[in-house]
Amino acid sequence: MKITLDILQVLMLILGAPLVHGIIARLKARLQRRRGASIWRPYAELFKLLRKEELVPPTSSAVFRLAPIVLFGATVCAAAFVPVVHASALLGSRGDFFLFVYMLALGRFFLSLGALDGGSAFGGMGASREALVSSLAEAPFLLGLVAIAVLATRADIAGMVAWTLEQNIFNISAVHILAFTSLAMVILAETGRMPVDNPTTHLELTMIHEGMVLEYSGPSLALIEWASAIKLHAMLALLIALFFPWGMVSSVSGWGVVVALLLYCAKTAVLMILLSVIESAVAKLRMYLVPDFLGVASALSALAVIFTMWVKR
Amino acid sequence: MLLLLPLAIPVFGAGLILLFHNPRAATRLALLLAGVEIAVLGTVVWQVHTHGELHQGRYLRADGLSAFFLMGIAIVSGLVLVYASGYLRHTGEGRFSSPRWFYALVFLFLFTMISVCVSANLGLLWIMMEGTTLASALLVGFYNTEGAVEAGWKYLIVCTVGIAFALFGTIVLYLAAVKAGMNPASALDWVSLMNAAPRIALDPHLVKLAFVFVIVGYGTKIGFVPMHSWLPDAHAEAPTPISALLSAVLLNCAMYALMRYDAIVSRSVGPAFPHVLLLIFGVMSMVVAGLLILVQRNLKRLMAYSSIEHMGIIAIGLGLGGPLGLFGALLHTFNHSIAKSLLFFSAGNIRHNTGTLRMDEIQGISRTLPQTTAALLVGGLAIVGLPPFSLFISEFAILSEAFAQARYLVVILFLAMLSVVFGGFAFHFFRMLCGEPDRRPENSKLIPSEYIAMGMAALCVLFFGVRIPHVFGRLLQEAIAVLQ
Amino acid sequence: MGLVGIATEKILSSFSVFLFLTILLLAVARRISSSVLLFGLQSAIIAAEVLATAFQEKLPEIYIVGALVFVIKVVAIPRAFFLLTKRLKTVRDVKASTTPTQSVFIVAAIIYLSYAAVHSYGGAVHVPDDPLAAAISLILTGAFLMVSRKKALMQMLGLLVLENGIFLAALITTFGMPLVIEIGIFFDILMGLLLMGIFTFRISDTFEHLDVSKLRRLRG
């Protein structure tokens, strides 16, 4: 029973990911007084791309073909760490957040290699910028999680969630606030949203992620897009699980699961609205302001860790 | 009787050689005599080893310590004479500068040094030490060039003055002994002094005074800083075989004399005072010489300073005393003499083939003189005290003694200087060995005599680094036993 | 206690004053020849003291030593020096690096110091002060001459004075060493002088001068 639920969670994160993209796009359109496309459009795009033939640059090697697949695999594996409706996950109980973060890193590593294999200037540009952002984003990401882990005195995500569940919503500490802020900022950077990257532009001065995938087409492109969607979804789910897990079921029972699921949808919706507001309100940062952005995140997360000293007892 | 032989052979040999005007014949005769001499010395050492010490009248005695140094003299002088037989292809002009004079003086020099080692009487010891200076002065000035004459004069004057102080020290010790009621006839005899040492101490101050004069006097000959000034000049200007003899045998003989006095004084007024002086001079020599090694320009001066540094190491070993300290010091005298003669031999070859000893003008000899380079490399690695060469062993012993006695200041300076010296040697040798040679010498191959001498030395250095032969170890232990 | 006895008494007690006189004169001497003469005089005084000691202590072999001193230091060495100066025909002054007045003051200081030293160490050795002080001041003066006189010959002379001092010290403290040793020492001194003579020739041949302070090619 539990296992099936875990697997269902993973499937939900994977299959629901395009929907999240669609909804966010729709929300942004509304905020910008456009009608916007249907929220199901991402599925249609994936379907189309998967059927198309693939164009491959003449210089490219096996790495170019391998990269999207590894990216997808790694992202799926990462998704398997995140609890959604009950305080456990397929790998969440044994694997800890370090593994989660580094799984994403694995995918990113291969995507950058694929980009470089294209042999064009865009790929290199995107890869090198991605290298900068991700290498700076890792520290605050881990530190933010460490702060929670120190409070929970355990490192496996499921355990941390379980611990948070036992807490009373009202005695949330400064640590949580600091950690949440920094994690949110990091997630913006990691998933390539505004103000760090603009997922919709193709202007080489600004683009990071789009630059990397410029040479990809057909199924590979589909995998990449899908993977990034999964990444976003998983991250949101992680935020929810770590900071607002209340409503999750600890013991698996039919109705409880349904309630938890509904609650989860609601929380996600809130986060998506927030995200779309930010995206349409904030202007993209200049490339060399990104480090400062991440620096702030690091500072916050470090503070969070330091605060644990007083919160713990 | 056996003790007279090794003294008689060189004297008569010297006279004999002077009769041969033909260089080749003189060389042959010299080698022959050297062979005989070494054989005799060998038997002497063996006798001492088997039947204990030998006497000859009231003035000659050979005990374990003498035997150890005699062995060193025999080996090194053998190597040197073999090397010299090929080296003297060209000699300076002027009187006393022909091969026959060379060999004659060398044999006189050997005579004085051997008799230093076998003299039982401190007065005789002094006379013979002065004799070494006199016998070698002409050899230092052998080439009769400006430098040679200058070096010779400085050598003669500085050493004579120093030695004079040693004489005064001897007299003071004699005075102390006589005042302590010893029979004036035997008051200079080392053994009876050793036996009477506690009695002599009835006026400790006099004994200390004696030791101060002696350490300054013989220290001049050993080359302790600041009395070392003659040493680099003499080593640099003398013919290469003589440089080897000076630095490998003469310094050891002076050290031997100092050891004798140190033993008496330590037994009479306690080891504290003499050992402090030895440590001071040792460390001072090591530091100053070690630093000066960095800034040398002439290869042989470099070697000379390294000799000073190693004398400092030996002095530190003596000053520490204790089983390991003495062991290290004595072993180091031997190892250093072999390694240093090897280095001087290679320096001689380099001068032959490149025509200079200025290290900034020498380049890329690893390409032009592979064999000499190998010798130089072995000697260099040994002299900076790296395994698996013999000097590593003795320095290891001295260091462990120093640490065991928790003399932290000494060991810090010691280790620091080892690194500095290593840096200096590495710096100079890299410049000489590597790079592109500016011109190729005509004959880069070693001639047999050089080949034998250098090969034996190199093997010796390596072998003693890997293990100490049993007999050698025994001799060493006997020498130590004499001193304690 | 005949006339000789009184003479010996006098010699032993007061001759050391003459020694001080000689070294003071050595300090001011400008000519090598005069310095040599002074050295000879000094040696003569010492020889006299030796003989006196021999007579007083009834030690036959010391007579021999005295004779040696007289023959070698009073007769042979000064002659050798004159020979050298003639053969080398160099300018004959001593080339002092200190003015005579300075030298005199320095030597005076030396004499004072040696008295002080004798008084501080004297307890150790029970011998009359003056001769010992004289011996020490001879040693120091010899050293001073070697350091301050630039002529090779003068360095040799300084060495000899120093030697004299040591010898005198030995004599008055211990009535000299065993005869064999003494002879050996004399032999060494002679050989040393011989060699130095050879080298002075070589120096004057190669450098056309005898100023040792100019021999500065080897340094560092």
Place this chain on the structure above:
Amino acid sequence: MLTGPIGAAFVFLLAVLSVFVPLILIASRAEGARRLAVALILTASFAGCVVAVSSFLRQPGPVLDLSRATPFPFSLAVDRLSAFFLLLVCAVAIPVTIFAAPYFDLHYSERRRNWTWGFFSMFLLSMIVVVTAATGFAFLVGWELMTLVSAGLILIEGDSTERRHNVFIYLLMMHVGAAAVAACFFLFLPYSHSLDFGAIRAACLGMPGGIRAAIFLAAFVGFGAKAGLIPMHLWLPRAHPIAPSPVSALMSGIMLKTAVYGFVRFAFDFLAGGPWWSGYVVLVVAAVTGLLGILYAIAENDLKRLLAYSSVENIGIIFLGLGTSLMFLAHGAPLGAALALVAALFHAFNHALFKSLLFLGAGAISNSTHSVNLNELGGLQRRMPLTGSAVLIGCCSIAGLPLFNGFVGEWLTFRSFLAGSTLINTKAQIILPLMVGILALIGGLAAACFVKTFGMAFLGRPRSTGAEQAEEAPIGMRVGLALLSAGCLAIGILPGLLLRPLVTLVQVLVPGAGVPEETLSIARIIPWTAAIVLGTVALVALFKRRERIARTWACGLPGLTSRMQYTSTVFSKPIRFVFARVYRPDRKVEELPADQPYFPVSISYRSVRTTSYERALYRPFVDGVVSLAYRLRRLQTGNIQVYLLYIFLALVSLLTFLRFQR
């Protein structure tokens, strides 16, 4: 106690490397002789592996006592710690030797080949002696030999002026380090009365704190210099790149680990944890080393220098683990100490694997393209696929990506930091978790650095004719690479292989520790994740897909040339810009001709790092010593009267000393 086959194998190992191989090479210059020598080296290393494993499983291992033959006690023994490092040495030696055989044949003339192989085996021997030594004498002999022989191997490659300068710096710093190492052995003497390891261990209990602290510092400096901790790393990026690639592999892969071995031996085995501050000191130095190391690595364009700097970084990570462990020990938490120590040793082993793999890869590249400058490479993956794949595995491992061995080490270190939050002492309680941030930054930068490395070397268009005409490396090299990459993968996916023995080893070093459960959990979880990732990959790869070659998008231009690609220099530009404070770059842009800025014929850009430890730290000191020497030199005036004066002054001063001495 040289009984049984294991003892025999041990003797065989030593005898072959020390005697047989050199003798054979001296004896004849024939091809066959060399082949025989190589075969012997291989069998010897294999025997070494056997000895290591078996004596790890069954203590006590073989003990070889030569004390009667040598002037000072010289004996080798294989206890658990030695066995682990012996395995490290021999296991890496095998593939490197296999690789080196064709490499040396292609690169060296007959004579130099013989010399090289002789030194090669002496080098292995010296490292084996170091890790198995049971007396201080043996250790120091091996230690000095290791430096000398490696220097010789570098000089065989060539002796141009700057190579000489680098080797000189290498030798000098190593000699100073060796002096420190010797000191920390000798410091035991007054208490242990012998340099036998057993005696030393026994003596440690009764030693005053001051001496223990001194020993700890000496060990940290001495072994730190060998390991290349900043600022003592000066020699490392100079010496490693100029050695022939297989030798660089040995130096970076193994020789640095001998330093780690020495430090562990002293700090944990002998001293059983340093003074209270030791952990903090090590931690700070290690953090600086890791961070600066990887930053310098990113900025490099010379592949081998880049790898050398990344060695500095990895040493930093290893010492982070060691420092944490010392901290736990100081606060009396053996379990955490065990975890951190396991992490450090585990990472040491992994670094040996992937760093030698990468250096061998660099060797293969330079062998095919005659260049290791990343700006002249590119497109090699298509031309030398197998080498490429091996190097890719190496890059993933060193970048610390999961499913590869590098990750597990970093993960364990992370977890030991996290465990630090449970300590009582509040300082440690905060500092250790914060270290997670540092290590994360290091990891992220490392990933970036090796994306660049692999991307620039193997992907995209070739940037030079050399890269265009590159061909796959000969079979021997490929085998060596394949073996090492297989090792990386195996440990990466089944870390339990190495973790379980390490835990038992740590039980010896940290008494009463017990088994840290993290080691078990990682061993359990990694295979699962691997299953999921690989499963998904396989599933997706099953999709049959049609593909067509199409020109790379060039904004409508006729076509792309390799000069339009990103270069290694540009790739690292953003990071160099952000960390400009670290590099203090000196930039210079020249546009030709200057008068028409919009249509320049050529633009040359140069940016060099101006921060130099040599200039900042070492030069002043050396200059001081030398100037002192010159001042002393002036005392040797050449004037004999001055010389005499010196003597008299010495005498007088001694007399006054005597006067006032009583």
